[in-house]
Amino acid sequence: MSDLERRISDIPLDRFRNFCIVAHVDHGKSTLSDRLLELTGTIAPGGNKQILDKLDVERERGITVKAQTCSMLYNYKGQDYLLHLVDTPGHVDFRAEVSRSYASCGGALLLVDASQGIQAQTVANFYLAFAQGLRLVPIVNKIDLPSADAHRALEQMEETFELDPAKAVLVSAKTGLNVEAILPTVIKEVPPPVGDHLKPLKLLLVDSWYSNYKGVILLVRIFDGQIKAGDHISSFATGLRYIVGEVGIMYPNQTPQKSLRAGQVGYVHFNPGMKRSQEAKVGDTYTTVGFEKQVEPLPGFEEPKAMVFVAAFPVDQSDYAHLEDSINQITLNDRSVTLQKESSEALGAGWRLGFLGTLHCSVFEDRLRQEHGASIIITPPTVPFKVIWNDGREETISNPAEFPSQEAGRSGPYIELQEPYVSVTITLPEEYLGKVIELCESNRGEQKELSFFTATQVILKYDLPLAQLVDDFFGKLKSATKGYASLDYEESEWRKSNIIKLQLLVNKEPVDAVARVVHHSQAERLGRQWVTKFREHVDRQMYEVVIQAMAGRRIVARETIKPFRKDVLSKLHASDVSRRRKLLEKQKEGRKKLKAVGNISIDHKAFQGFLAK
Numbered sequence: 001m002s003d004l005e006r007r008i009s010d011i012p013l014d015r016f017r018n019f020c021i022v023a024h025v026d027h028g029k030s031t032l033s034d035r036l037l038e039l040t041g042t043i044a045p046g047g048n049k050q051i052l053d054k055l056d057v058e059r060e061r062g063i064t065v066k067a068q069t070c071s072m073l074y075n076y077k078g079q080d081y082l083l084h085l086v087d088t089p090g091h092v093d094f095r096a097e098v099s100r101s102y103a104s105c106g107g108a109l110l111l112v113d114a115s116q117g118i119q120a121q122t123v124a125n126f127y128l129a130f131a132q133g134l135r136l137v138p139i140v141n142k143i144d145l146p147s148a149d150a151h152r153a154l155e156q157m158e159e160t161f162e163l164d165p166a167k168a169v170l171v172s173a174k175t176g177l178n179v180e181a182i183l184p185t186v187i188k189e190v191p192p193p194v195g196d197h198l199k200p201l202k203l204l205l206v207d208s209w210y211s212n213y214k215g216v217i218l219l220v221r222i223f224d225g226q227i228k229a230g231d232h233i234s235s236f237a238t239g240l241r242y243i244v245g246e247v248g249i250m251y252p253n254q255t256p257q258k259s260l261r262a263g264q265v266g267y268v269h270f271n272p273g274m275k276r277s278q279e280a281k282v283g284d285t286y287t288t289v290g291f292e293k294q295v296e297p298l299p300g301f302e303e304p305k306a307m308v309f310v311a312a313f314p315v316d317q318s319d320y321a322h323l324e325d326s327i328n329q330i331t332l333n334d335r336s337v338t339l340q341k342e343s344s345e346a347l348g349a350g351w352r353l354g355f356l357g358t359l360h361c362s363v364f365e366d367r368l369r370q371e372h373g374a375s376i377i378i379t380p381p382t383v384p385f386k387v388i389w390n391d392g393r394e395e396t397i398s399n400p401a402e403f404p405s406q407e408a409g410r411s412g413p414y415i416e417l418q419e420p421y422v423s424v425t426i427t428l429p430e431e432y433l434g435k436v437i438e439l440c441e442s443n444r445g446e447q448k449e450l451s452f453f454t455a456t457q458v459i460l461k462y463d464l465p466l467a468q469l470v471d472d473f474f475g476k477l478k479s480a481t482k483g484y485a486s487l488d489y490e491e492s493e494w495r496k497s498n499i500i501k502l503q504l505l506v507n508k509e510p511v512d513a514v515a516r517v518v519h520h521s522q523a524e525r526l527g528r529q530w531v532t533k534f535r536e537h538v539d540r541q542m543y544e545v546v547i548q549a550m551a552g553r554r555i556v557a558r559e560t561i562k563p564f565r566k567d568v569l570s571k572l573h574a575s576d577v578s579r580r581r582k583l584l585e586k587q588k589e590g591r592k593k594l595k596a597v598g599n600i601s602i603d604h605k606a607f608q609g610f611l612a613k
Contacts (some may be wrong), residue, residue: 017082018265023065024113024121068218092124092488095603112141114148135189141327144174203285209332215275222266228244229547234289254267273417277335310379312376313348314349327351378611379514380516385497417496419467419499421495424469425461430458439476496520499520500601506547
């Protein structure tokens with residue numbers, strides 16, 4: 001038995017503490033995790049920064065994408081405590097990760113940046129934790145900054161969340177100032193997990209990731225009983241049985257242990273390995289084979305739904321197989337991406353991918369490029385819409401190509417079209433209020449609520465169409481408020497809407513890859529943008545090319561690319577006008593003939609240039 005195992009086996013259940021760190025983007029969660037790991041001796045001080053951010057994308061952008069976990073041993077007043085820490089992502093897109101992490105924890109550190117104060121995600125995370133009955137420990141971070149105003153942050157916490165400022169810990173995670181005061185507070189405030197290691201095994205699957213050598217590795221929280229290598233366990237959701245190959249804790253990397261018991265959070269992988277990551281349903285309960293009748297399964301989580309759809313195509317069709325492998329490998333570790341095959345006449349074979357949000361989509365694109373060296377063309381993001389047919393059927397369609405045609409609407413196989421709305425919470429400094437309201441109104445928003453939660457900070461609530469939100473709404477919001485506003489959203493409802501399909505036609509032929517479903521109020525503006533942009537990428541041909549944007553059955557914009565022509569009048573000098581006209585007419589006839597037989601070929605590069613951001 002290793003020294004670590006001996007220390008852990010001596011710790012009773014009432015000295016376990018499971019907690020997570022939640023905060024808005026960039027309030028210093030991962031940096032604080034580093035300090036806590038150094039403090040407990042789990043990692044050597046001064047090593048790698050943001051030790052828990054394991055993906056290249058995370059390090060490069062300085063954001064957390066996947067919730068990461070780590071166990072720590074801490075000696076407090078002469079007694080060992082086993083602490084289990086979860087570092088969660090701060091972005092709206094990855095909210096499902098946060099609510100999952102809550103399930104394996106008894107408390108949370110609510111981190112607030114002293115210079116920024118409370119922001120949208122802080123509010124959202126607070127209510128999530130509050131709903132799950134977690135104990136919250138308020139922490140004010142970045143007090144070493146010259147612009148820090150810790151007093152204001154504490155006031156906001158008391159006014160907005162009714163958290164006691166006396167219990168708050170003021171720290172600076174970067175310099176390590178006062179960080180040692182956090183863990184004693186956690187031990188006092190966060191309740192120990194409940195469980196009984198003598199009962200039959202009951203464990204909850206919190207997360208999973210894929211390893212090329214071991215198959216799917218599960219991150220589990222054990223509620224009752226214990227688990228060791230060689231145990232036969234079965235899943236409640238799929239009914240499949242497995243033999244446990246190894247159990248262990250994350251310390252900070254995978255550290256094998258003899259067994260895990262009630263109250264602990266650790267990893268498990270099977271031997272023979274679990275091959276398909278679809279079998280690992282997050283929120284599933286497992287127990288020892290033979291005890292299925294005695295164990296009550298735990299309530300699961302709702303699977304996050306894809307909100308934003310894009311079509312992805314390989315730049316070169318010969319890379320299709322390589323790209324398919326790469327996409328499948330990334331989706332092994334990220335089950336919230338949905339995948340369907342699709343083909344386009346202009347761009348060849350590809351996929352329709354569903355993501356949780358626009359950031360999720362760009363992170364996915366980065367991972368493809370960095371980890372697999374694959375480059376793809378991605379169409380602008382679209383959102384699903386709902387068709388209610390005459391016979392009362394409802395159908396949700398995520399591909400604009402399947403949009404019901406306008407003629408169908410006249411005689412009426414469908415009654416109405418609906419699009420998804422989201423309720424958006426924006427927190428911002430009051431001086432930008434006018435600009436932000438203007439932005440929301442121009443994006444077809446409906447104001448629901450406006451409240452001041454301090455003298456200078458405003459909370460705005462709007463109902464916005466999801467289609468507007470994915471169209472770089474966040475970027476526009478950031479630039480309108482010089483980066484001070486923060487945004488949080490959740491699904492609201494489907495609403496009846498006047499939406500139409502906008503298509504690009506080249507010489508009367510539709511280009512399928514570029515079609516989009518838009519609100520009729522924006523069709524003209526978008527159509528004009530499209531034709532001018534597409535015109536820049538198409539080369540002149542031997543006869544004229546007509547580029548049109550069609551909304552429904554109406555042409556809303558048109559550009560014409562003039563053909564090359566030979567100067568037939570160059571050989572004439574001082575000739576009669578009828579002679580000139582004769583030559584020009586002859587040329588026109590030849591053009592007509594050419595146009596009747598010729599077919600315009602538009603280079604692949606034109607579409608790539610057009611679809612590039």
